[in-house]
Amino acid sequence: MRCVQMTAVGGPEVLRIADLPRPEPGPGQVRVHLAAAGVNPVDTKVRAKGLLDPQAALPAILGCDGAGTVDALGQGVTGIEPGQRVLFMNGGIGLAPGNYAEYATVDARFVVPIPEGVEDVEAAAMPLVAITAWEALFDRARLEAGEWVLIHGGAGGVGHVAIQLARQAGARVMTTVGDAEKAGIAQALGAEAVLRYREEDFVESARRRTGGEGVAVVLDTVGGETCTRSLHALATYGRLVSILALPGEMDWQYARLHNLSVAQEWMLSPMLLGREDHRLHQTAILGECAARMADGRLELLVAGTYPLEQAAEAHRRLEAGGMRGKLVLIPG
CATH class of the missing domain: 3.40.50.720 (NAD(P)-binding Rossmann-like Domain)
Structure with a gap:
């Protein structure tokens, strides 16, 4: 699995391409073949200042926002089928691997189906x-x-x-x-x-x-x-x-x-504190916003897309300021 790892605390140059084993979904999880991953200011702050979980160790995969296709189910998962397109917010701050990668495993309760008519890039730009x-x-x-x-x-x-x-x-x-x-x-x-x-x-x-x-x-x-x-x-x-x-x-x-x-307002608190009740509330928000994207009420502006190899350049552009909308990485 190709991914981008944060190899040290520092500037964008610490983001480097790596090849890791493809993760397997655990009980209650799904594995998502990622089509796109949103890039957020929190990613640049974690890279520059350190992982938010003091117990986490480098190297680490950043990126909270993801969208792609479910390709494997863990034990006990129901209501989701392989081939289903989903979006989610998960990992990327030190608690779990993030989405600057070709694959990610996610608790099935925290993924939201991507409606027909919504593209993967816009879906990945939306969650955070x-x-x-x-x-x-x-x-x-x-x-x-x-x-x-x-x-x-x-x-x-x-x-x-x-x-x-x-x-x-x-x-x-x-x-x-x-x-x-x-x-x-x-x-x-x-x-x-x-x-x-x-x-x-x-x-x-x-x-x-x-x-x-x-x-x-x-x-x-x-x-x-x-x-x-x-x-x-x-x-x-x-x-x-x-x-x-x-x-x-x-x-x-x-x-x-x-x-x-x-x-x-810090929307990462539920993930950091392990508050599954609040994460379910956030997943419901994602479901509502996905529906609004599908019927045209909510537009996500994407200022640019970058391949995984150019994750550092995406960070540089974001840190330069003056952004209009979001940046998105394309793992494939």
């Missing part, structure tokens, strides 16, 4: 960003119809999915972008107000566009100063959700005065 956007908007922020939500980085991986999900929930979407091309993407996906953060102050613009009140919800996909300043874009009793670590300089006095709620 869709779960993150869904949990942030609906599980953490409790976004409701009619509310204004400010989504930072509206043309990015999480941001472009969040715009679509928020609009479908009946919310009014405001988003920040860096240039005209990204503004066009955000508008096409349904953003009602697009803020060019290099040309305007997003806090002032958010307040002006909401009659001075501020937005009900902010989804922060950027972190740092953007996160800290986002508190001031919120209406009283507003909710901020960040998918990154909260900065140390948050204005907690302002947050308390305005009764603001601040939450964090």
Whole structure:
């Protein structure tokens, strides 16, 4: 089995092609012949800083997102047949091998059938960003119809999915972008107000566009100063959700005065903590998002695809910033 291994902690050059035995599915698992694997910022962070499981050892296979065809069943698996196309989020952070490979074994409970009409590349681009956007908007922020939500980085991986999900929930979407091309993407996906953060102050613009009140919800996909300043874009009793670590300089006095709620969203927690109940919830989210992809309600933007041999180049492109959508590796 050809795969890409992280051979050390460091730059993209530590990603190297290897040939390993093809894995066999254990009880309750399926083996998937991978057609595509999503590339996410967490992959680059794990590569640069180390595996998230302190008990794990290098070399390791990265990549949480996968899509492909089931080619073998472990003992006790029912409801899934060889030849079925599936997508999933599993491994890639040190707890289990990831999906920068030709094959992966996955708990059968955590795979979702790929509907007719959905291509493998788009399916592989979906899991991590869709779960993150869904949990942030609906599980953490409790976004409701009619509310204004400010989504930072509206043309990015999480941001472009969040715009679509928020609009479908009946919310009014405001988003920040860096240039005209990204503004066009955000508008096409349904953003009602697009803020060019290099040309305007997003806090002032958010307040002006909401009659001075501020937005009900902010989804922060950027972190740092953007996160800290986002508190001031919120209406009283507003909710901020960040998918990154909260900065140390948050204005907690302002947050308390305005009764603001601040939450964090890290969709890898259930996998890291072994919480199968929460992983089943995430699998249900994937099923719903796959259905929306099939009927055209959810579009996954793929900025580029790379063969396994060019995984390091994919990491370099992602780390350069300015991404529009997702990158995907093609194992075959």
